[in-house]
Amino acid sequence: QTVVTQEPSFTVSPGGTVTLTCGLSSGSVSTSYYPSWYQQNPGQAPRTLIYTTNTRSSGVPDRFSGSILGNKAALTITGAQADDESDYYCVLYMGSGIWVFGGGTKLTVL
Amino acid sequence: EVQLVESGGVVVQPGGSLRLSCAASGFTFDDYAMHWVRQGPGKGLEWVSLISWDGGGTYYADSVKGRFTISRDNSKNSLYLQMNSLRAEDTALYYCAKGLGSNSRLCMDVWGKGTTVTVSS
Numbered sequence: 001q002t003v004v005t006q007e008p009s010f011t012v013s014p015g016g017t018v019t020l021t022c023g024l025s026s027g028s029v030s031t032s033y034y035p036s037w038y039q040q041n042p043g044q045a046p047r048t049l050i051y052t053t054n055t056r057s058s059g060v061p062d063r064f065s066g067s068i069l070g071n072k073a074a075l076t077i078t079g080a081q082a083d084d085e086s087d088y089y090c091v092l093y094m095g096s097g098i099w100v101f102g103g104g105t106k107l108t109v110l
Numbered sequence: 111e112v113q114l115v116e117s118g119g120v121v122v123q124p125g126g127s128l129r130l131s132c133a134a135s136g137f138t139f140d141d142y143a144m145h146w147v148r149q150g151p152g153k154g155l156e157w158v159s160l161i162s163w164d165g166g167g168t169y170y171a172d173s174v175k176g177r178f179t180i181s182r183d184n185s186k187n188s189l190y191l192q193m194n195s196l197r198a199e200d201t202a203l204y205y206c207a208k209g210l211g212s213n214s215r216l217c218m219d220v221w222g223k224g225t226t227v228t229v230s231s
Contacts, residue, residue: 034215045224048217
């Protein structure tokens with residue numbers, strides 16, 4: 001069974017740039033997987049950041065961007081702010097109506 | 111404003127059954143596919159199931175296939191998840207999520223606040 005991989009944790013300095021990735025245990029992520037990204041703060045429901053690789057959801061600041069980097073999907077945060085400290089999840093479309101989430105990345109802004 | 115309100119979460123014994131509901135408002139319900147996603151205590155998000163806009167297509171994670179059934183009633187703007195043969199590992203906060211469109215290749219968009227299911231004796 002294919003596993004969707006994410007870095008368990010990442011630390012970025014305030015004002016810095018960080019790129020979180022979303023890969024596959026076997027194979028490469030492409031736009032055909034319709035990668036999407038979510039932000040989740042403790043005790044809250046997820047918030048949609050990016051869908052279909054690089055489209056920002058309504059109201060999401062443009063410091064968040066999505067792309068394909070090499071064989072992975074990527075979420076880049078440019079000019080990180082304190083309130084970007086959160087858990088980030090990617091999800092990939094595996095075909096035949098099936099979606100799989102990555103394990104999530106805990107981002108610390110420090 | 112799009113709103114999704116889940117209900118039906120309770121404490122249930124292993125092997126038991128439960129039906130979750132999600133009441134949708136603020137959008138044309140039958141224009142969109144709908145998802146269930148769960149999150150175990152202290153764990154990450156796990157996609158559970160997807161239903162097409164008209165209920166004609168239903169899809170499941172391997173972990174719930176054969177035990178859970180997703181359905182919808184477009185006349186009532188409601189989504190359901192029938193959960194049978196419940197196991198301890200089904201303990202989670204269950205979110206209802208609106209798809210971005212009618213196409214199953216479009217991800218979850220707006221999320222409800224979730225309803226908690228606890229499977230315990």
